[in-house]
Amino acid sequence: xxxxxxxxxxxxxxxxxxxxxxxxxxxxxxxxxxxxxxxxxxxxxxxxxxxxxxxxxxxxxxxxxxxxxxxxxxxxxxxxxxxxxxxxxxxxxxxxxxxxxxxxxxxxxxxxxxxxxxxxxxxxxxxxxxxxxxxxxxxxxxxxxxxxxxxxxxxxxxxxxxxxxxxxxxxxxxxxxxxxxxxxxxxxxxxxxxxxxxxxxxxxxxxxxxxxxxxxxxxxxxxxxxxxxxxxxxxxxxxxxxx
Numbered sequence: 570x571x572x573x574x575x576x577x578x579x580x581x582x583x584x585x586x587x588x589x590x591x592x593x594x595x596x597x598x599x600x601x602x603x604x605x606x607x608x609x610x611x612x613x614x615x616x617x618x619x620x621x622x623x624x625x626x627x628x629x630x631x632x633x634x635x636x637x638x639x640x641x642x643x644x645x646x647x648x649x650x651x652x653x654x655x656x657x658x659x660x661x662x663x664x665x666x667x668x669x670x671x672x673x674x675x676x677x678x679x680x681x682x683x684x685x686x687x688x689x690x691x692x693x694x695x696x697x698x699x700x701x702x703x704x705x706x707x708x709x710x711x712x713x714x715x716x717x718x719x720x721x722x723x724x725x726x727x728x729x730x731x732x733x734x735x736x737x738x739x740x741x742x743x744x745x746x747x748x749x750x751x752x753x754x755x756x757x758x759x760x761x762x763x764x765x766x767x768x769x770x771x772x773x774x775x776x777x778x779x780x781x782x783x784x785x786x787x788x789x790x791x792x793x794x795x796x797x798x799x800x801x802x803x804x805x806x807x808x809x810x811x812x
Contacts, residue, residue, distance in 0.1 A: 577600065581642065584642065586636070586638075593621070602620040655677075656678055656749060657757040658745065658747065658756065659747070660764055660766070661673050663749075664751065672687060673685045683697045694731045697721075700723040707762070717733070718733060725773070727773060746761060765790060
């Protein structure tokens, strides 16, 4: 994700008009807002407030379309072989890219599981595993931050670790499951069975216990029963209407 956004920024510096004052909304947040509307299908007026005023986003998109900036951007990205769909978010605590970021657990553009904690200053260490998931296979993935290291475990085994002693940010951003960021621009292509987030760093032994015995048996956390919940009920209604 970082390399793709740096490439987008470089392209925009090259193709955008240098006339006028810089916009109040960053190009990065603007693009995330447009992709959010495109993916969710919501009306522009329903764009979440953290993206800023919807009319500012909409008017800039119209302006970029008229002057050719939007078309040039995506043509250049296609030439470079860059796609926002190359990343699949698993569990994220962040408002957006470089906005109130705390941590990411994802499948990265290289196709492997990756964990990244972020400090208060926005620094991060990208800890990529050596495991590339394949279809029709379940995986147990855990990201751990110990205050001096970032570690990622896959199926109970330590896959990678990196030194990182800058601490992890305490932000008010939402926790998002199944995609990266509330913008939902990088959804996971698969099924997530259980998710748990702890305020302590677990050992490899702890992680294996949770993996083999389950959350309830290992740490006493009862799994939430989805039956009767609003999200599931709404999904069932939508499914009936689609038939």
